[in-house]
Amino acid sequence: KELQISTFHSFGLKILREHLEQIGYRPGFSLYDGEDSTALLNKLLRGQYSGKNSPAEAVRWQISMWKNNLVSPAEAPLAAGGESIQDVAARVYGEYERHLQAYNAMDLDDLILKPVRLFQNQPETLEEWRRRVRYLLVDEYQDTNLCQYELVKLLAGNRGMLTVVGDDDQSIYTWRGAHPENLKQLQQDFPLLKVVKLEQNYRSTGRILKAANALIANNPHIFEKSLWCDRDYGESLRVLRARGDEHEAERVVSELLHHKFKNSTDFRDYAVLYRENNQSRVLERVLRE
Secondary structure: OOOOOOOHHHHHHHHHHHOOHHHOOOOOOEEEOHHHHHHHHHHHHEOOEOHHHOOHHHHHHHHHHHHHOOOOOOOHHHHHOOOHHHHHHHHHHHHHHHHHHHOOEEEOOHHHHHHHHHHHHOHHHHHHHHHHOOOEEEOOHHHOOHHHHHHHHHHHOOOOOEEEOOOHHHOOOHHHOOOOOHHHHHHHHOOOOOOOOOOEOOOOOHHHHHHHHHHHOOOOOOOOOOOEOOOOOOOOOOOOOOOOHHHHHHHHHHHHHHHHHHHOOOHHHOOOOOOOHHHHHHHHHHHHO
């Protein structure tokens, strides 16, 4: 009963629902998704741009990045740096926030930003939540942004009852505001935290891990690591060059058929792994053919 498992956003929503009055909202508030926010920005920019030329989507993205980096509407003009979209976003940011408040609405970034502001401005509310959240475990920590890090830092406080799990070599969301440097910052903000490296791999053979280590060695590192396993060294790796997705699918299927013919196996003995869902279509078609 005492254990709560949630995303950052659902946890922020729980906090806000209990303190709506303190942040100037009424019960039954609306939650704007990306489409709603873009529609509101289109409305605010109308008169300056025609429909097709409206930079509303780019402006929404910029405001989202600012919220993730704890940049307020008052600070936005200084953060804009003279780029045209940033200047437009800086001009409309404050108005966007006022309209959200008037409509009793929040966007998705507010679900983390508003609890952070609430805790910063109301120490007694923060203390109440620190008593309730006795211990924090945060997974995929390399994908947190500055706002999420601030929320964790506020809740952990001086007690530092905190564990985070993350790998700076697996950070793939810097384009949407993630800060893998948050892993490094932890050591400064929580000097008593102990670093435990989970370097043993239970899934792959030695040869695959050797290749992975050689690849990862090219990354700029926050933490040095070397993957190892106590399994067999494994078969040689092969890299097949392809001219495009069609050719790639044909190569994969011909390899599969060759192996099947040579070893008298069944189709159920094979699996094709791919990175993104949209890669499956061409593979399915070539397999059917």
